[in-house]
Amino acid sequence: MARITAGVTTSHIPLIGRVIDTGETETPYWKPVFDGYDFTKRWIEKEQPDVVFLVYNDHATAFDMRMIPTFAIGCAEEFPPADEGYGPRPVPVVEGAPELAWHIAQSVIEQDFDLTIINEMAVDHGLTVPLSLVFGQPDAWPCRIIPFPVNVVVYPVPSGRRCFKLGKAIRTAIESFDEDLNVQVWGTGGMSHQLQGTRAGLINQEWDKRFLDRLADNPEELAEIPHVEYIREAGSEGIELVMWLIMRGALGDKVKELHRHYHVPASNTAVGHMVLEAVD
Amino acid sequence: MALFKPYADIPGTTVFDADMARKGYHLNQFCMSLMKEENRQRFRADERAYVDEWPMTEAQKQAVLDRDYTRMIANGGNVYFLSKLFASDGKTFVHAAASMTGMPEDEYKEMMLRGGRSPEGNRYIGEKK
Ligand SMILES: [Fe+2]
Numbered sequence: 543m544a545r546i547t548a549g550v551t552t553s554h555i556p557l558i559g560r561v562i563d564t565g566e567t568e569t570p571y572w573k574p575v576f577d578g579y580d581f582t583k584r585w586i587e588k589e590q591p592d593v594v595f596l597v598y599n600d601h602a603t604a605f606d607m608r609m610i611p612t613f614a615i616g617c618a619e620e621f622p623p624a625d626e627g628y629g630p631r632p633v634p635v636v637e638g639a640p641e642l643a644w645h646i647a648q649s650v651i652e653q654d655f656d657l658t659i660i661n662e663m664a665v666d667h668g669l670t671v672p673l674s675l676v677f678g679q680p681d682a683w684p685c686r687i688i689p690f691p692v693n694v695v696v697y698p699v700p701s702g703r704r705c706f707k708l709g710k711a712i713r714t715a716i717e718s719f720d721e722d723l724n725v726q727v728w729g730t731g732g733m734s735h736q737l738q739g740t741r742a743g744l745i746n747q748e749w750d751k752r753f754l755d756r757l758a759d760n761p762e763e764l765a766e767i768p769h770v771e772y773i774r775e776a777g778s779e780g781i782e783l784v785m786w787l788i789m790r791g792a793l794g795d796k797v798k799e800l801h802r803h804y805h806v807p808a809s810n811t812a813v814g815h816m817v818l819e820a821v822d
Numbered sequence: 823m824a825l826f827k828p829y830a831d832i833p834g835t836t837v838f839d840a841d842m843a844r845k846g847y848h849l850n851q852f853c854m855s856l857m858k859e860e861n862r863q864r865f866r867a868d869e870r871a872y873v874d875e876w877p878m879t880e881a882q883k884q885a886v887l888d889r890d891y892t893r894m895i896a897n898g899g900n901v902y903f904l905s906k907l908f909a910s911d912g913k914t915f916v917h918a919a920a921s922m923t924g925m926p927e928d929e930y931k932e933m934m935l936r937g938g939r940s941p942e943g944n945r946y947i948g949e950k951k
Pocket of ligand 1: 599
């Protein structure tokens with residue numbers, strides 16, 4: 543049977559992608575951001591997941607205002623990196639896991655979550671930056687990936703509670719798949735940042751750190767945080783953190799924190815990164 | 823019944839909610855069109871003619887021509903859509919964000935290096951700093 547073995551959370555700041563692509567990761571500004579991923583790079587080499595279920599949000603790339611799926615699952619054979627206005631990132635094409643993805647779609651929809659099924663989609667920095675941060679710059683990504691875009695751009699966006707419950711449904715789905723697969727679930731985005739208005743540049747280190755403190759052992763409390771608290775405390779774009787709760791819901795009750803990294807600033811944003819191992 | 827907006831008391835913040843999404847539809851779709859190189863070229867060649875192809879309000883068109891991101895947001899723009907516009911100008915999120923705060927870009931960057939804008943005094947409209 544397929545097993546969920548671990549979870550990773552990470553920011554997915556677009557500028558980080560550009561810094562990796564242009565080889566500027568060792569500059570004094572960027573080095574502390576990337577150093578926090580050294581552990582994870584070594585760890586994942588040992589773990590060798592077969593599939594990463596990658597929760598992220600599309601930033602007006604594959605979806606525009608014409609269609610706005612709340613939760614969507616990529617079921618295609620492959621997903622090309624998107625051209626976000628600067629030309630596509632020079633990263634490998636993302637190889638999907640269609641059989642597992644369709645299985646998850648069916649199971650999760652039968653558990654009363656309505657997913658949009660996607661068979662053709664370009665993937666933006668929300669998905670490719672986490673891959674680069676963890677896997678570096680290989681010729682091909684070392685595992686298959688199921689993209690899972692969540693709408694956190696156009697309100698109404700899903701609540702943290704809904705995301706947490708969805709994660710649990712995804713766990714049930716993955717664990718009922720017959721093939722013997724090592725699956726990781728990643729939740730990306732955040733942490734505190736605001737990209738608009740006179741309050742732009744807001745960073746709330748105390749709030750972010752309390753969020754990190756509770757992710758492993760007290761996720762139910764995080765799931766109760768209403769939208770307005772994310773916006774007020776973590777900035778209008780801090781709402782991306784609800785996606786971490788999908789990852790956390792998928793990991794089951796008990797997890798062990800293996801690694802934590804927090805750094806301010808990267809561009810406009812607080813970088814948060816955690817590695818959690820599923821225990822039960 | 824009106825939409826419940828518990829975030830209306832947060833200063834300096836526009837939440838991209840149903841009302842804003844409706845208002846900004848054509849502005850945001852115009853921005854999306856700049857994902858294509860041929861459209862970027864046509865826009866650069868004659869900005870006024872290009873924005874006139876879109877059923878935007880005059881206020882939206884003028885905000886685009888002026889690169890006034892504060893006014894674009896007030897008229898229903900969303901920053902991820904507006905990013906297609908500033909990307910085609912070769913500008914960054916930091917540039918656009920700084921312009922909305924009224925701070926010079928280097929001052930804004932300096933603030934970020936010092937840990938960003940504190941939430942203290944920035945949670946509620948009218949709150950004492
Ligand atoms: Fe994002």
